[in-house]
Amino acid sequence: MNISDTFFLSFRTIRSNKLRTSITVAIIALGIASLIGIRTAIEAMQQKFTESFSAMGTNGFTLRYKTAFQLHLGKKLPLQTGSTKKKEKQSNINKPITQDQAETFKERFRFPAQVGLSNFGPRNATVMFEGEKTNPNVWIMGGDENYLDLNGFTIDDGRNINPEDVQSARNVCLLGKDVAVKLFGENPARPVDKIVRINNIPFRIAGTLQAKGSTLGRSWDNCVVVSYTAVRRFFVNDPNASFAIGVKVGDVKLLETAIGEAEGIFRPIRRISTLEEDNFIVDKSDSFVELLLRQLSLLTIAALVIGVITLVGAAIGLMNIMLVAVTERTKEIGLIKAIGGRQVNIRRQFLFESVIISLLGAIFGIAMGILLGNVVGILMHTGFVVPWLWVALGVAICFLVGLGAGLYPAVKASRLNPIEALRYE
Numbered sequence: 535m536n537i538s539d540t541f542f543l544s545f546r547t548i549r550s551n552k553l554r555t556s557i558t559v560a561i562i563a564l565g566i567a568s569l570i571g572i573r574t575a576i577e578a579m580q581q582k583f584t585e586s587f588s589a590m591g592t593n594g595f596t597l598r599y600k601t602a603f604q605l606h607l608g609k610k611l612p613l614q615t616g617s618t619k620k621k622e623k624q625s626n627i628n629k630p631i632t633q634d635q636a637e638t639f640k641e642r643f644r645f646p647a648q649v650g651l652s653n654f655g656p657r658n659a660t661v662m663f664e665g666e667k668t669n670p671n672v673w674i675m676g677g678d679e680n681y682l683d684l685n686g687f688t689i690d691d692g693r694n695i696n697p698e699d700v701q702s703a704r705n706v707c708l709l710g711k712d713v714a715v716k717l718f719g720e721n722p723a724r725p726v727d728k729i730v731r732i733n734n735i736p737f738r739i740a741g742t743l744q745a746k747g748s749t750l751g752r753s754w755d756n757c758v759v760v761s762y763t764a765v766r767r768f769f770v771n772d773p774n775a776s777f778a779i780g781v782k783v784g785d786v787k788l789l790e791t792a793i794g795e796a797e798g799i800f801r802p803i804r805r806i807s808t809l810e811e812d813n814f815i816v817d818k819s820d821s822f823v824e825l826l827l828r829q830l831s832l833l834t835i836a837a838l839v840i841g842v843i844t845l846v847g848a849a850i851g852l853m854n855i856m857l858v859a860v861t862e863r864t865k866e867i868g869l870i871k872a873i874g875g876r877q878v879n880i881r882r883q884f885l886f887e888s889v890i891i892s893l894l895g896a897i898f899g900i901a902m903g904i905l906l907g908n909v910v911g912i913l914m915h916t917g918f919v920v921p922w923l924w925v926a927l928g929v930a931i932c933f934l935v936g937l938g939a940g941l942y943p944a945v946k947a948s949r950l951n952p953i954e955a956l957r958y959e
Contacts, residue, residue, distance in 0.1 A: 540879060544886035551859075555891055558852050562895025562935065565844030566928045567903040572837035573924045574907020576830050582747075582914045593789055594684060594782040596817045597639070597800060599631045629813060630776030633766065635803050639779055642799050645792050647783040650680030653762045653776070655769040661709075661758060662731045663717040672713060673757040674732065676765030682708075682743070684780040687759070690714075692726040692741025695761050699740070703763035707737040711745040711755035732758060735768050747915065789818075845931065848895065849939045856888055856943035860950075867950050877948035884947050888940025889933060896932035900925055 548555050633651075640649045655674030660667060675681075678700045682689065690711070699706050709717075709725055718725040722742045729736050737760065746754040760768075762777065779800075783792045793816055804813055860867075867880060904920055911919050 537882070540882045541886055544883050544890060547859075547883075548887055548890055554855055555894075558848065558855055558891050559895040559898060561848040561851055562845065562892055562932060563899035563902060565841045565848055566896050566899025566932060567906065568844060569837050569841030570900050570903025570921065570924055570928055571906040572840075572903075573834060573921045574904050574919050575910035576833055576837075576907075577921050578907065578911035578914060578916045578919045579830060581911075581916045581919065593784070593786040594780065594818070595789070595793055595796075596781070597631070597779040597796065598815050598817060599629060599776045600813050600815050629804075630774050631779065631804075631814065633762070633777060635800075636777040636779050638803050639796075639800055642803075643781070643796060645781075645783070645795050646788075647781050647792055648680045648684060650678055650684040650780040650782075651762055652677045652681055652685075652778050652780065653765050653770070655760070655765040656733065659733050659758070659769075661713055661717065662734075663725075663728065666717045668713055668716050668756075671756065672710075672732075674765065674769055675757055675759050676762035677759055678762060680780070680782075681759065684782050687746060687754075688744040690742045690744040691722040692739065694741060695759065700761040700763055703761060703767045705735070705737045705764065705768075706740040706760070707732065707764075708759040709739055709742050710753075710757040710759075711743060712753055713756060713758060714742045732760075733769070841931075845935050848892075849935045852888060852891060852936065852939035853943060856884060856940050857946070859887070860884070860943050860947045863947075864950060867947055871950070880948040881944040884944035885937065885940045888943070889936035892932045892936025892939070893929070896929050899932075900928055903928075 636651045640651060643649055653676040655676055657673050658670050659672045659674050660670045661672050662668075677685075677695065679694060679696055681687075682694055687708075689708075692708075695706065695708065698704070707730070709730075714722065714725050717730065718728070725739045725742055728739050730739060731737070737758075743755070743759070748754060766775075781792060781796060783789055797812065797816065800814060801812065806813060870880060904925075907921075908918055911917070
């Protein structure tokens with residue numbers, strides 16, 4: 535009996551035991567579905583994070599003040615030169631970057647790069663126009679003429695904030711896509727030069743922004759951008775409110791040089807002596823994405839552990855079913871041997887049955903996992919994701935599970951004594 539005959543005989547035997555086969559296939563499918571589903575969802579999230587932050591590029595960084603929490607998480611060992619150590623000045627921890635410090639940095643930083651200053655206003659603002667009103671969840675963001683470019687926004691219609699708007703703290707604003715559509719409809723030109731009321735304060739609309747999407751559940755389009763001076767004038771009356779300083783260089787090769795020069799300029803502005811640690815941090819544009827991707831890799835490990843545990847249980851169940859099959863078909867095995875069947879044919883038949891059942895579980899599990907994982911992709915508005923590497927890995931794992939689970943029953947069946955097997959009842 536050749537290999538093809540053995541294969542088709544194995545397949546017919548599986549079809550004759552539909553219930554038993556279905557239960558085993560379902561167990562294997564659940565294990566693979568959990569692995570492929572979680573991995574598909576992770577790849578969809580990775581795709582979304584990369585798209586969301588790629589607009590800022592890999593050639594930018596931000597200067598922010600250092601909090602005590604950040605100090606605890608990211609504290610480095612003190613730098614030593616001989617017996618000299620750099621110390622952390624505790625009075626400077628949680629000390630915000632003031633408007634004067636931010637503007638002084640922008641004036642002194644002569645590196646060929648864009649520099650933008652920004653701050654946050656309220657995150658629960660209401661924007662009104664005539665009879666229309668948004669929900670009280672609009673973010674007010676303060677910036678300057680470089681804010682949009684540094685943060686991946688694009689003007690849809692109208693103009694950007696200009697230096698005169700910043701200097702005079704004019705009541706002008708840019709509407710995010712969600713806010714503009716809510717108040718004025720889909721036409722991006724309609725809102726320009728209209729007067730809206732932000733928390734009951736009148737602002738003239740200078741322009742509208744193109745859609746940017748959302749990250750981690752936060753919509754970047756549900757916002758209003760005003761000058762950072764307007765934020766201080768109308769919305770934030772807190773002297774401890776801090777500024778962020780964004781820097782974007784033209785070439786990624788110049789990034790580290792720009793960071794070094796920025797630190798050298800900003801330390802005297804922050805009044806840090808040569809023996810003290812920085813009381814501000816430097817965030818690269820892609821550092822947050824890298825952090826998120828590292829966290830997502832932990833989910834992959836968790837999915838792998840869950841899948842392996844499920845597949846171990848499935849392998850035990852599959853081996854048990856194959857051993858039952860050996861017992862049920864003892865007389866059949868004896869007959870095959872009596873008419874000249876060899877041990878290798880019997881081993882091959884039982885191994886084929888085990889591997890086929892396992893691969894059927896892989897097919898159904900992979901299909902189920904991809905569909906379930908792409909539900910996350912649909913919710914995050916990403917493209918259809920297929921983790922091909924993990925699909926191949928899932929098939930390989932199921933093949934090995936089938937091979938391992940069927941090996942002992944196959945060997946046991948092939949070693950049966952034909953005379954005793956024929957007399958078995």
